[in-house]
Amino acid sequence: MQCYLMIIVETEGSEEEVMETTGELNPNHYPAQRAANAARHYVNTRYGSPYKVFMLHKVHSGNAEDVANGRKYQLEISFQEMLSNNTYKGSAEVLYPREGPGSPEVKVSCAELEAYHKTQEEEALYQKLKTSVSMLSAQELPDSHGRIEPDMEPLWSLGIVASSFIMLKESTEDTLYNMAQVGSVTQVFTETVELKFDYLVLLHDMVSQEIIRWKLQFGWSPLGGVKVQQMEKIPHRHT
Amino acid sequence: MDCGIHAREWIAPAFCQWFVKEIVQSYKTSVDLQTMLQNLDFYVTPVINVDGYMYSWTDNSTRRWRKSRSSPPAGSGCYGVDLNRNFNANWGTVGVSFESCSDIYCGTGPGSEPEARAVMDFIGEMSEKVLCFLTIHSAGQLILLPYGHPQIKAPNYEELVSVGEAAAAQMKKLHGMTYRVGTSPQILYPNSGSSRDWARLSGIPFSYTFELRDTGEFSHLLPEEQIQPACEEAYAGALSIISYVHDKSFRNSTVPNGDSSRFSPRAVLVTLLCSCLSVSITVG
Numbered sequence: 001m002q003c004y005l006m007i008i009v010e011t012e013g014s015e016e017e018v019m020e021t022t023g024e025l026n027p028n029h030y031p032a033q034r035a036a037n038a039a040r041h042y043v044n045t046r047y048g049s050p051y052k053v054f055m056l057h058k059v060h061s062g063n064a065e066d067v068a069n070g071r072k073y074q075l076e077i078s079f080q081e082m083l084s085n086n087t088y089k090g091s092a093e094v095l096y097p098r099e100g101p102g103s104p105e106v107k108v109s110c111a112e113l114e115a116y117h118k119t120q121e122e123e124a125l126y127q128k129l130k131t132s133v134s135m136l137s138a139q140e141l142p143d144s145h146g147r148i149e150p151d152m153e154p155l156w157s158l159g160i161v162a163s164s165f166i167m168l169k170e171s172t173e174d175t176l177y178n179m180a181q182v183g184s185v186t187q188v189f190t191e192t193v194e195l196k197f198d199y200l201v202l203l204h205d206m207v208s209q210e211i212i213r214w215k216l217q218f219g220w221s222p223l224g225g226v227k228v229q230q231m232e233k234i235p236h237r238h239t
Numbered sequence: 240m241d242c243g244i245h246a247r248e249w250i251a252p253a254f255c256q257w258f259v260k261e262i263v264q265s266y267k268t269s270v271d272l273q274t275m276l277q278n279l280d281f282y283v284t285p286v287i288n289v290d291g292y293m294y295s296w297t298d299n300s301t302r303r304w305r306k307s308r309s310s311p312p313a314g315s316g317c318y319g320v321d322l323n324r325n326f327n328a329n330w331g332t333v334g335v336s337f338e339s340c341s342d343i344y345c346g347t348g349p350g351s352e353p354e355a356r357a358v359m360d361f362i363g364e365m366s367e368k369v370l371c372f373l374t375i376h377s378a379g380q381l382i383l384l385p386y387g388h389p390q391i392k393a394p395n396y397e398e399l400v401s402v403g404e405a406a407a408a409q410m411k412k413l414h415g416m417t418y419r420v421g422t423s424p425q426i427l428y429p430n431s432g433s434s435r436d437w438a439r440l441s442g443i444p445f446s447y448t449f450e451l452r453d454t455g456e457f458s459h460l461l462p463e464e465q466i467q468p469a470c471e472e473a474y475a476g477a478l479s480i481i482s483y484v485h486d487k488s489f490r491n492s493t494v495p496n497g498d499s500s501r502f503s504p505r506a507v508l509v510t511l512l513c514s515c516l517s518v519s520i521t522v523g
Contacts, residue, residue: 146462178455
């Protein structure tokens, strides 16, 4: 028979020992970090492209409060663009709904981000894929060793941007999503202006440590950005 | 130092190997290291979760495996236990699942898994003599102190924080990478049954989890060109903690072979343990 001794140490009530989830937040602690990650997904849905992917750089300050329809986080936050390493500082508001499923409502204000314009590389990629005879397809970005062929990197970045729509939708105070891998990408023939893609993406939730698969179909053009048409979660395969 | 509790966190076994290489190579030219190796024994297990690690190398579909590969419990089709939830440290209380298909399944009881059992038995025998326990993981760039339970605080919490912060500062000097320091419930998530918590509860005063690169871009699928820099900064962090721990106990020892310490010097010994030899695992 096993006996356990659990020792609970009474803290002395000093602020830094208590895990704060409401009011002034410690920017390095998980509540602010998770909300910031949701804001990052939002930024990618709005400003992301095959050549522009935003990561979380730093949370400077955060505040959380209970409001009528949910939990509202206000953050001072810096994002970092992956390719250029430029950082963008701004403020974000993340409102998690109180009841039922529902994605958080996010607002981000950052003047430098709003100065968005399509780049030469985006236009070049668009033209190349629009005019190519065969439909592009690829698997495993990155592969098991973290490798991505250089000309596949834009498709990987595009996968992160498109995944951000899912990750934003699925974000709660108890999740922290990153895209772990593009399982597969297939370009779909279309006569519309935008390019069209079928993606299988693998998302990692840090809190549950689960890998969750999603199928996505979306359109992309340099001026229109990413527009998701279909998304479908794939049930967990048990092994 | 334990590495490779989680199969997919490949940078961890890589770091254990790097650590041993650095020690063995630098020892000849570093007076500090010579002194530390005079007074301390280092035990390194490069891959605790041998079954899971090998499985994760099988093919692309297994790369992201996390748990061990123990047989499914009756009525389930899912293999494996999250070994870092299986240690006898507030087992099953928080941050776990009792569903065998979950990636944070904590097993049928504390130490139910041979891998965790082996570590507890081996270290348990000598725990009063152990000064420091480091468990290496990815990803997130974090230095985690005990405990994973949000309401339990280690008696030397302040010291653990300051030693952790000093380590993070050393790590940042190398390649500019930021590592956040705190308890798991503060900066990551609450959890129980971790090797770090077990070590601290056993009385080992300094116990840390290192979550190495990166912060989400590649996560566990770290590219090859980041392996060496990740190992270099991890080494700087580990050495910072080990030096502090050593100096705290052996303050009076200033030169190798010096007799001024009130602790009797131990024989210089670096033991490299292969998990495949020391852990007896029944493969389902």
